[in-house]
Amino acid sequence: MSELAHTEHRDYTGAKLGMWFFLFTEILLFGGMFLVYAEFRQVNTAGFHEAGTEMDLFIGALNTVILLTSSLTMALSISAIRKGLKNRSLLLQAITVLLGIAFLVNKYFEWSDHIHKGFYPDSPQLLAKSHGQILFFGLYYVMTGIHALHVIIGVSIITFMFVLTLVGRISGGDYVKLENTGLFWHIVDIIWIYLFPLFYLIT
């Protein structure tokens, strides 16, 4: 590998295109889980209804508001850097990170509560319930768990972007990394928008 002799190659459209391709893979990854959900709900409608009543609608709704707001602050941070407003962008990125963490904290309390009540995979209490309830809780842990993993990854990346912005590697002239991070954060948000009704609203 020789050091490039000619001018550095920068392709914003290419970078964003690559990110979009990556987002397709995320949709299909979760698509597999939505497929599992669809089949099990179809077969065990009654059990799903019953299990759904165990969900805490308040905490789910709160998390939805938190995540939607964080998408807004993320988008605003990109607008800010585009206008060259570094400090404002840094502030908005920091708020996004904090909202992401708040989401995870809520999730932690929510999961702890369920586990405390004895609802966790393979628990004696859960195995005594109907098939629909076992599968509902299985899906709940797997889907929101893998989603939460994405939130953790997202928060880490945004933190990294914060540092890059701080040292000037992301600026008004070169912000495609931040924009791609925003795209990732939005897909995490969109997946939650589907998870929320499937687990909390349809009971």
Add this chain to the structure above:
Amino acid sequence: MEASFYHAKTRYPGILGWIFTTDHKRIGLLYLIASLSFFAVGVSLGLTMRLELIRSGMHIISAQTYNAVFTLHGVVMIFLFIIPGIPSSLGNFVMPLQIGARDVAFPKINILSWWLFMIGGACAVTSLFTGGGAPDTGWTFYVPYSIRTGTNISLAVFGVFLIGMSSTLTGMNFLTTIHRLRAPGMTWKRMTLFTWSIYATSWIQLLATPVLAITLLLIIIERFFGVGFFDPAKGGDPILFEHMFWIYSHPAVYIMIVPAMGVVTDIIPVFSRRNIFGYSFIAASSLAIAFVGYLVWGHHMFTSGMSDTARVIFSLLTFIVAVPSGIKVFNWIASLYKGSITVAAPLLFTLGFIFLFSIGGLTGLVQGALATNLHVHGTYFIVAHFHYVMFGGAAMGFFAGLHYWFPKMFGRLYEEHLAKFAWVLLFVGFNMLYFSMFVLGWEGMPRRYYDYLPRFNGPNLISTIGSWVLAAGLIIMFYNLVHSLVAGREAGDNPWKASSLEWQTTSPPPAENFEKVPEVTTGPYHFV
């Protein structure tokens, strides 16, 4: 003239200059070495199996070992050899050259993909010696057995998960490269058909592999937490696993074969000195295979329990997906017609590909039809079909490409007579090995069994002898190639007088591929 990329100054010295490289040519060669090494492992496992099956009642290895051997043969060959074989090695080396790019769109992600591939491969190999012993589920990891067996499934499955990530990232990288980095004048219709096939393959890698990823994750989650998605005792559904597995794994066979089709499409015009017949149709048929290939997974499950309506639809779609492959075969033949043909080694492998792939494809239709499927399902007929398509097809195409681009990669020529001799052995051994299996399967010998009835003795003996002939062919072929790395004649820049872009630069190419970015004015198969 610039020095070749082998001599270019690297950021790190020695071996580090390779494993931390971002040069697509070096990464292509890294994949080549890795996947051929895994191929050697897979071949050894296959030979062991054939040896065990030489005669009924004779046992060389235990039944449990046999189960592990056929599982690993499948996992290694599919995930570590054929899937990365053409796209990641030849594709990485050749595709950017063919479109006149200096590198792929994301060089760092490219080397990351290789690292993920190697770590995944290491996990798969480690699973043999650790935990509860070597995986024994077959490469399909079917539940409920994969959930219940005490062998080291989780690590093997995690390895395949990483390899899947590597494959997905490569697909994303190549798609972006082909969209964004074509040289000036390189319109879509001036791209080589190999690049078109890589383009179609990349879409499959991108859109199918994530489904495998989640399926494999669910196996691991199931094993560790007992969630119950695939366990009927908890309301789960093992058939659902089969669906999810094949939603990836059927498109995956097109990840394996479509690039091989691309390789032979590039070779035919060069050795018949004619423009390819039906350029647009070949390009479009790659995309059509990629698209329709998504919708046929159910034909792996005709006997698993599906409604008749679903089976009829899947059967119909299976027939439809054969159409674009047929279009390609007819176009290849038409391209050879009235050409001034030189039967050099790459073309010989190509002709072998067309013949063997046609047998494999047509016997695929025997299984795609519902009535005959019930007869041959789960027999050696499937094993024979699969090897005709994957070994006779994908691997033959890979070897064709290896011979064709060998001078491009290394600047030297192999020994032509030896290459042809190796091909004869390969071809004869191959047909002895696998055609016998068609006969065995048709007569009802089940696949994956450790032993069989004495009445199957004859074809099994022929098959095992064939495996030795095939192995001899492989040894001679690789001896020839490796020996020629040092002892081969200098090839010059364009020994085949090919007209596509990769041959217009020096062989081996300089680090930046082209001294100056070429301006493209003609199609890839323009011979004067």
